[in-house]
Amino acid sequence: MRGHLILRVVSKLLIPFLLLFALYVQFHGDFGPGGGFQAGVIVAAAFVLYALIFGLREMQRIIPPAALEVAVPLGVxxxxxxxxxxxxxxxxxxxxxxxxxxxxxxxxxxxxxxxxAGVLLTVASTMLLIFYTFAGRGR
Amino acid sequence: MEGLNELAFVLGGVNHWITVFLIMAGLYIIVSRSNMIKKLVGLSIFQTSVYLLYVSPGKIIGGTAPIISDDFAVYSNPLPHVLILTAIVVGVATLALGLALVVRINEAYGSIEEDEVYSDGDWN
Amino acid sequence: MEFLINLVLLLFLSAVTVAIIGVRNLFAVVVLGGAYSFLMATLLIAMDAVDVGMTEAAVGAGVSTVLLLSALHLTKTDEAPARHSNVLPIALSVLTGLVLVYGTWDLPRYGDSDTPMNTHVGAEYLERSIPETTVPNVVTSVLASYRGYDTLGETAVIFTAGIGVLMLLKGRRRREDEKEEDRS
Known part of the structure; x- marks a missing residue:
């Protein structure tokens, strides 16, 4: 996706804050709404956004599928x-x-x-891995 | 006074009845549609209606979210929230599994319509 | 006021559901599904289930929509016209609905505080969370501590679903022409 300048700039601005928000949700879960499940899904959503804008190959260079396959059982x-x-x-x-x-x-x-932390790891990596498998199937 | 009581009865039951309507809609989609992705969407509607069924009896009018603070005295029931919280995430995991099966069926039979898959099947 | 907000959201929810039943384009169905999830999340927050509302917004409107769209990308985007009559499914769902509505007559009304569900276990957790765990968010303390076994099971279910998707889709895609070669 070379042409979408606005999408690329906005998502680059958004993704760090998405990840920060996920960490807030994770560590503030004792005192406010939140916890591992929500934070995991938000982390996965941030990376999925990155993959949608910059392409699956770029995303897999940052987090290779093999690392996710380790992270899924590691959380459990x-x-x-x-x-x-x-x-x-x-x-x-x-x-x-x-x-x-x-x-x-x-x-x-x-x-x-x-x-x-275990829940976060499993949920985030499973969601991202499922997205990788579906998106990688199309080619 | 009599009329007010009846109004309260109807308003108090609306949640249950809409929940029942969502269950009916989900069931209808699952049974009547042969498109498998539509079936999965129907299954999701069925599932979310169950969230409503669990969470709405736990709500207490005048209560607040179950996060203990000195400023509040009445809290809604936290237990259904916990049960449904995990159910949502498990729901999306099972949805992904269902979609994976649909994708494989589409690759094997070239269709995601149940009728066509049955008529193209080897067992006919 | 709480009744009114609830009523409006529930009516929106039913309208979106009717639209989902009627629309045949699957893209539209998926997008309507996202709207449905956001409405459901708002409704859950209106019912004080803040944690659940947050999860539903992130999962239902975010991750499931992406998954459904990527599945649509791999399959077809239009639903074939119906081949069978709708009489039997409608009869079945109406019958189920009637039985369930009959069942709701005995349920406590919405918002009551003196029901068995709200006076025994739920109230117990609310009282014990601070003295025993010092965690103010009771949902978190019940989720991770009192019902830690449950959550371990749920985590294992997610793990299993991930493995299942990998087993189904990880292998190389067999094209139609390769199958022909296999047969010859």
Missing amino acids: LIYAGVGVLTWFLGGNFLDYGMLDSHDPSHGQHLGILLVE
Whole structure:
């Protein structure tokens, strides 16, 4: 898409703020609306916008499909790994209170943060990977 | 007073009835249309009607979003929100799977109309 | 006022749904689907489900629209005219609708606070979230902490769907002429 100057300039301006907003939604999820699912979808939408304007090949140069294929299971592993970690710390599966020995509520915050990071990784990379597969099929 | 009660009854039920209408519309599209992408859109409408079915009984008039703050005392029910939040993302994942199947069917049979796929099938 | 906003949004939603049923061009259907999702997101926010509204706006109007459009790009954009009569589907959906409307008679009215659903589990979460987890957004604390098992399952479902799409579409596309060569 060489000709679309306005689209290219506007999307270049927008994408950093989209990603920033996604990070805000992710890390402010404890205190306001948001969390891993929403942030993941927003991240994926930002990259899809980039791929729509600048082409799939440019996008795949930045994030290769092989990296996404690693990121999809990695998110699930982080999530389940937090559960296994709390087992080893003497709690139940996904019992975040164990993560901080001094103050269980800090452990809760830490656990939610880690788990949401896993959700973000899986959701964002799955959505982007699905888009890659559909868009790459057309040629 | 009698009339006011009836009005409140009707207004209080509108959410349920529109939900039922969306379910009917989704079901109608799925059953009547042979185009598979249209069927998937119908399935999405069916699915979103279920979001409505879950979230609307959790709303409390005069309440606010379930984010605890000193300024508010009444909050809507958070549990349906949690259930539907995950359902939306799983919904788009299953939609993508359905679309992938449609694309493969189109490559194999050259059509996304169910009738034509059936009549072109090897089993006929 | 809350009733009124709700009513207007619900009527818009039904109008868009009727349009989706009637339109035969699939591009128009997909775009109407995006409008439907935005209306649904607004409605969810009006019903205090801010997290859900945000997700629906990003997923329904953003990602699903892109996916549907890319699927349309790979297939066909017009729906063939109907071959069968519509009598049976209409009868089926009307029958289902009547049964469901009959079921709504026993449901609590919209906005009631003293229903079993709003007085037991939901209220319990609202009371316990701050003392037990110190997370003000109850949706997040229930999603990630109290119902962490559920969310782990959902994440696994998304993972599985991603794998499924990859298995179906990753391989090389077989063209019609290659198939002919295989047969000969």
